[in-house]
Amino acid sequence: MPVSVDDRCLRLTGEGGDAGVLLGMRCSGCGVVVFGPATFCQSCTAPDLAEVELGAAGVLYSYTIVRVPPAGWPGAVPYVLGEVELPEGPHVLAEVIDCEHGDLTIGMPVSLALQAVAMDGGAETERVVYKWRPA
């Protein structure tokens, strides 16, 4: 059974680990939406928040090609790190896969991609991770 990297940010919707939806919280007071969990509104501090499912598309706000990864990075090197702006407001930082480095541009449309990733520890460390790919 596939396991989400963080089930407060990514809910898997099938058995195969290749379908899922990003989650956020919307403030019922001011309407601000944040990516991932929140108990109180990040903007107005109000306590009444409701979970929302975020769309699977956004645009590239900024990007970098990471040549020297942080300790414990389980993927290939180099990798593209992209900051993606969602229409709902939040920015989501994740790897951009299936792209040519030379084709990356600010503002390019991207869509959600899910990939299973395992750490050195093997199969029991496998998690389904949210990523982006050019739309």
Place this chain on the structure above:
Amino acid sequence: MTQFRAGREVMVVGVGLHPFGRFPEQSLSDLARDAVVEALRDSGIPWSAIPIAYFGHVYYHGMSVGETTLAQLGLTGVPIINVENACSSGSTAFWQAYWGITSGVFDAALAFGAEKVPGGPVTVTAENSPARYIGGDHMMAGYALRMTRYMSETGAPASALAQVTVKARQNAALNPYAHRKETYSVEDVLNSRLIADPLTLYQCCPTSEGAAAAVLCAADALDSFGVDRSRAIRIAAASLTSGSYNGRGSDHSAFSPYRTEPAGLQAYEMAGIGPEDVDIVQVHDAATIGELQQVEALHLLPYGEAWQATMEGRTSLTGDIPVNTDGGLLAMGHPFGASGIRMVHETVTQLRGEAGARQVDNPRVGVAQCSGAGDVTTVHILTK
């Protein structure tokens, strides 16, 4: 935003540094102790007369390192507070020392900080965090995201960013305490290996070891401590912020790095001066892009123009707004707990006219700005 209400006037009366670099034979406490001894000697105030101390550091070296470090100077029973506020840990310790005195609680205080930063990319989250799978927890990658935006929006060429390092190394070559003293050309900087495009290695501050210390004293208590008034430097403002909601999360935009603008504006108001009155600046240049963004956010140069000013030499020692006169994080290196107090050390040294070969011509007002994860920003304004 919190409004700070200063009370009595506070002066920096002593500063000390342990050289920045790599010192495998020395413990964190050894480094910190040496900086403290130098600052106390510089102030003329003995450790036995200091009523409180604040110690900034981040990495774990056992509990109560502030206490065990100062125990080497004698057990005096005073409160000693260990401060962790990411890369601003040292400047936060200094900020607390200031507020302890201006509020009237203490007549003097010691602020010190030290670090032995491990090599390799710096991360913020705990080791078992989901962030390790996602790949976004990487300090220099964060700076690279900001740099990509800045270059796109301003048209700044890579050579302008590289010039920030060239200038930092020139200043550091005149500073015996600096970690990196070799000078480089723009080509050297651009040809060093890529860390996270477009940031090359020489545009990233080294992870370093080092320590810094400052002794603060109430202006109305200088005589009772026997302090030399002619070398005392006034703290005109002390500002500290954390993150505020900006709609983006961690801010990688071109023109709003961390919380520097609000912290800077608050500090100017507290000091009763404006950016046009500032003679020298130390800012958080963990990467080249950081220096440009911080200087703009402090309103010392218009948004989007710091790169041109850098290419024109305006931020060099002989320019009209010298920035990071001791080499900054880029050349001094960045021991987190020490860096913020190192900036105070350099500002005090310049305002005293004691900076030797890197002395700026008669500065009277200096700004020290330090950033940290959690959108921490400190801004201190010192005046002669």
